[in-house]
Amino acid sequence: MAGEAQVKNSMALEFLSLPENVGLARVAVATFAAQVDMTLNELEEIKVAVSEAVSNAIIHGYNGEPRGIVRVAVERTEAGLVITVEDKGCGIPDVALAMQPAYSTDPERMGLGFAFMQSFMDELEVTSEVNRGTRVRMFKAFKGEIGK
Amino acid sequence: MAGEAQVKNSMALEFLSLPENVGLARVAVATFAAQVDMTLNELEEIKVAVSEAVSNAIIHGYNGEPRGIVRVAVERTEAGLVITVEDKGCGIPDVALAMQPAYSTDPERMGLGFAFMQSFMDELEVTSEVNRGTRVRMFKAFKGEIGK
Amino acid sequence: LGEIRRFLRDDSTVKVSRSLKETAFKVNRTREELAKKLGREPAIGEIAEALDLSREEIVAALEAVQMPGSIHDTIYQ
Ligand SMILES: Nc1ncnc2c1ncn2[C@@H]1O[C@H](COP(=O)(O)OP(=O)(O)O)[C@@H](O)[C@H]1O
Ligand SMILES: Nc1ncnc2c1ncn2[C@@H]1O[C@H](COP(=O)(O)OP(=O)(O)O)[C@@H](O)[C@H]1O
C-alpha cells in the first residue's frame, strides 16, 4: 500500500465496541486529518469511510457485544493518510464476497459499507481470519499542493 | 481514587508528542465526555485540564522532542470520568514542588498548569519517576442527575 | 482562577449545539463563497482563516450537524 514514506504524525485510538463510539472515532480521525489542508469534501469522505469501517467492527465483528476493543490508527506521510481499523471479532469467511456491493449477511442492511470505503478512499485492503478478527487498511492520497 | 465502579465506556488515545496533537487530545476527550449530559462549563473544565496535562507531557516530558508517545485514557463510570495522561519522558524530580501554583522550571511559563487541573477536576494524582516518565490521573465527578 | 472560572461559566447544554449549528452554517456559506472566488474547492485552512476559527472548531461544527442516524442520510442530504 502507498504511504510507506516517512511518518509525519500518527495517532491510535482504542475504544469499547459501543455504537456511540462511532462518533468518537469519526471526530478523532477528522480532527487529525484536518491538521493538513484538504477540502471539506475530502474530509467528509474520510469520515464516511471511518464510520463504515468502525460500524462494521462493532455490528458485525463483535455482533453488537459491547466488550470488544476496536482500534483505529492513522499515519500521515507526505503522500496521504493511512487509516487502519481493527477488531478481534468473528472475522469474515470470504472477504471477496463480503466486499461485493449490496452484499450483506444481515437482510436489514444495505451492504454498501465496503463500497463506500472503496469509492471514497484511494486504496482499500481487507484482511480477516475467522474467530481472530478483521483489519481494514485505507489510504487517502493528498491531492495537488493541498496537504503538502 | 474515586471511580473504581463498573466501567461503562472507555477509550485510549496515543499520539506523537507534537504540539498540534494537544487539540486532537482535547477534542477526543471532549467528544467522549459529551456522551453523557454535562454542562458546557463542565466540558470546558475538562478540556482545559486535558490540554494542560498533554501540553506538559509534550513540552516538559519530552522537552519538545516530537518522537515521544503520549497516552490519554478515559474511563466512564456511574460516578464520573477518570482521565489518565501518561508520557515516558524525563519525569519530575520533586512532584510536590512542581505542583505548587506559579512554580515552573521554565522562566517564560506561568506555572499554573497543575493549579488548573487541581481546581477544575475533583481529584488529581501525579506520579513520576526521573527518566521514566509521568502519569497524571484526574477524576471529574458527575453532579446530581447529570451523567447517570 | 476564579476569574477564568467565571469566564468559562455557562451552565447550558442546549447552547452548545445551537452555536455549533450556527458555526456550521457559516462554514458552509464561506465554503461556497470561497469556491466561487477561487474557482476550486477551498482548503480547510482557508475556511478557518476566513472565519477566524481553528480547524478543530470547524470539525466540531460540521460533526454537530451530522445526522446521528443512518450514514446514507448524511451522504444524500
Ligand atoms: N469487521 C467485520 N467483522 C465481521 N464481518 C464483517 C466485518 N465487516 C464487514 N463484515 C461482513 O461484510 C458484510 C458487508 O459489509 P458492508 O459492505 O459494510 O455491508 P453491511 O454492513 O451493510 O452488511 C457484512 O454484512 C458482514 O457480514
Ligand atoms: N509531564 C511532565 N514531565 C516533566 N516535567 C513536568 C511534566 N509536567 C509538569 N512538569 C514540571 O512541572 C512544572 C509545573 O508544571 P505546570 O504547573 O503545568 O506549569 P508550566 O507548564 O507553566 O511550567 C513544569 O515547569 C515542569 O518542570
Ligand SMILES: [Mg+2]
Ligand atoms: Mg457496513
Ligand SMILES: [Mg+2]
Ligand atoms: Mg504546564
